[in-house]
Amino acid sequence: MSTIERLTSDMTAALKARDHFALGTLRQVIGAVRAEEKAGKVARELTDEQVQAVLVGEVKKRRESATIYAGAGAQDRADNESAEADLIETYLPAALSDADVDDLVARAIAEVGATSVKDMGQVMKAANAAAAASGGRVDGKALSAKVRAALTPGT
Incomplete structure (x- = not known):
């Protein structure tokens, strides 16, 4: 079953x-997915990966809103935004651990043959693809941050 289903x-x-x-x-999230499908000159059906990218964006929006609400003293709204983000995250794959990310970065650097921060774009592309x-x-x-630290001399 696909994510949108x-x-x-x-x-x-x-x-x-x-x-x-x-x-x-869920109505808000489905609305965001449908809006993304209609964005651009021609409507299209999103792949599962594209739907998940929309969900990641929705989680990020809600986490940022929660931070802003908490800073403004509206804790009830911040809690609501955090709860919505938590609900949306249940539809996303599990996040990689720090050790997995470190391993992923090391493999991407070796694959690309990166030697300096100038190669960061290539390493990021390879690491994102591997993830x-x-x-x-x-x-x-x-x-x-991990790629930059790995490519910076003396770290």
Whole structure:
């Protein structure tokens, strides 16, 4: 079952169970996926990987909103945003551990033959491809920091 099919099925189940929180969150996520499908000059059907990329973006938006709300003293809204992000994350593959990311970066550097920070773009491309192939999820900022540290002399 594809991710969008799971989302739709779970939305129907939430509707029947009268779970307003899950229903609202899933409607928003499905709406974001449908909007992405219609973005551009020609409507298209998204692949499962593209749907997951939309979900990653939705999680990121909610985490940033939660941080802003918490900083503004609106803890109830921050908690709601965090709960929505947690719900959406259940539809994403598991995040890779730090050890897995370190191994992935080392293999990408060896594969590309990188020797300096100038090769960072090639290493990032290879590392992202390897992460996608492994079925795991990796945070772009964390990956970038690890690649930079690995390619910087003296670290």
